[in-house]
Amino acid sequence: MKVASIVGARPQFIKAVPISKEIRKNHREILIHTGQHYDEEMSAIFFEQLGIPEPDYNIGVGSASQGKQTADMLAGIEEVILAEKPDIVLVYGDTNSTLAGALVAAKLNIPLAHVEAGLRSFDKSMPEEVNRILTDHVSDYLFCPTQTAIDNLRNEGFTNVFNEGKFVSESCDSPFPTPHLPAVRHGSPLVCNVGDVMFDTAIYFGKVAENKSDILDKLGLNKKEYLLATIHRASNTDNIDNLSQIVEAFCNLNNETLIFPVHPRTRKSLDDNGLLSNLNDSKNVKLIDAVGYLDFLMLEKHAKKILTDSGGVQKEAYFFKVPCITLREATEWVETVEDGWNILVGTNHKVILEAVESFWPDGSQRQVFGDGHTAEKIVKILGESVI
Numbered sequence: 001m002k003v004a005s006i007v008g009a010r011p012q013f014i015k016a017v018p019i020s021k022e023i024r025k026n027h028r029e030i031l032i033h034t035g036q037h038y039d040e041e042m043s044a045i046f047f048e049q050l051g052i053p054e055p056d057y058n059i060g061v062g063s064a065s066q067g068k069q070t071a072d073m074l075a076g077i078e079e080v081i082l083a084e085k086p087d088i089v090l091v092y093g094d095t096n097s098t099l100a101g102a103l104v105a106a107k108l109n110i111p112l113a114h115v116e117a118g119l120r121s122f123d124k125s126m127p128e129e130v131n132r133i134l135t136d137h138v139s140d141y142l143f144c145p146t147q148t149a150i151d152n153l154r155n156e157g158f159t160n161v162f163n164e165g166k167f168v169s170e171s172c173d174s175p176f177p178t179p180h181l182p183a184v185r186h187g188s189p190l191v192c193n194v195g196d197v198m199f200d201t202a203i204y205f206g207k208v209a210e211n212k213s214d215i216l217d218k219l220g221l222n223k224k225e226y227l228l229a230t231i232h233r234a235s236n237t238d239n240i241d242n243l244s245q246i247v248e249a250f251c252n253l254n255n256e257t258l259i260f261p262v263h264p265r266t267r268k269s270l271d272d273n274g275l276l277s278n279l280n281d282s283k284n285v286k287l288i289d290a291v292g293y294l295d296f297l298m299l300e301k302h303a304k305k306i307l308t309d310s311g312g313v314q315k316e317a318y319f320f321k322v323p324c325i326t327l328r329e330a331t332e333w334v335e336t337v338e339d340g341w342n343i344l345v346g347t348n349h350k351v352i353l354e355a356v357e358s359f360w361p362d363g364s365q366r367q368v369f370g371d372g373h374t375a376e377k378i379v380k381i382l383g384e385s386v387i
């Protein structure tokens, strides 16, 4: 099987790590980087630290408006796919790189697999929600991370859901027997709950980080004595009211130390709106550039609480049992909220500060993100069914 994997943004490099490794055991992978993220700390550092193979192609689209960026990706990815003729195209998550890869595959009639399918925020003003819905509806393999994702797809009319979304048995030769697999492109798309690939990655690299990352020493931090924040959603960075409220909260944390690795989009917006100096002047806040995955995992694991609008960071907070305060009104990762480890507070500064003060989970967690073997399951299913 020849797989063309398409990545382009920070979380996709992380999701691709275990799947790429698994594909390369018995199959061939062509890795295509769209170039959506390109700064050293947003791209190259992940390839270096996590042992991701050098991309076979980098389309180098860079930053642009939604339409232009996606259009440039479409043209570039199509050229590569036409030349490489893969058996299947694999896309991850919900970025513009995801949608572009999905559209190219669908239009060229090449089977398409979507990793992290079925997630919904039910807010179509988010570019990610549009990317998710469109990608799912042209995919042949929809690899869901959670039962909620399965349920969302069922509600949208998908019927070919295997084993009620549960993997039957590790010891079984083929838990998804080949005769039941769809005739790709012409059959009903296959929907299955394989667990969350970010769980595989976070657990493995969380241990590696303990030995390899010196970020706590570098920043002079004691475990569980600091808060960690990330912000990058358009609804927060491009809305000056929301951004100001968040900054107001961060600057008024009283006795708390806040570590804030800044996404380049956020730095630009803070700067453009005159808010960067407020944060720099605050004695509570330590602004740093975005960091590599190992350092970030280390910061997450040992934080007292995390404040974020990131999807991946909400999950990692849950994996590491760190209370998460989400600076959004909705989340795709509802299990983290249902289990009491995540609270949705929006952007009002008083509500954020109240959560920093008083939000404490009760301790219990379900195993909702799989068993840490998601990559094996995905590649096994593809290997058994892609002709």
Ligand code: UD1
Pocket: 009, 010, 011, 036, 037, 038, 039, 042, 063, 064, 094, 095, 096, 097, 127, 128, 232, 234, 264, 265, 266, 268
């Ligand atoms: C993108 C994804 C988002 C994902 C996030 C992960 C879309 C629509 N959004 O958002 O779903 O959660 O990646 O981080 O695909 N920039 C740099 N250097 C870089 C990359 C970006 O300076 O290496 C700056 C540019 O000013 C750019 C802005 O960040 O215009 C936004 O980058 P972009 O990739 O368009 O969106 P993200 O906010 O990163």
Ligand code: UDP
Pocket: 010, 011, 014, 230, 232, 261, 262, 289, 290, 291, 292, 293, 294, 296, 297, 309, 310, 311, 312, 313, 316
């Ligand atoms: N991350 C990182 N360095 C940082 C911030 C985040 O390595 O400075 C990692 C984090 O561990 C998680 C992923 O980036 O795995 C989340 O990506 P991001 O927040 O950019 O996007 P989202 O998950 O919201 O799509």
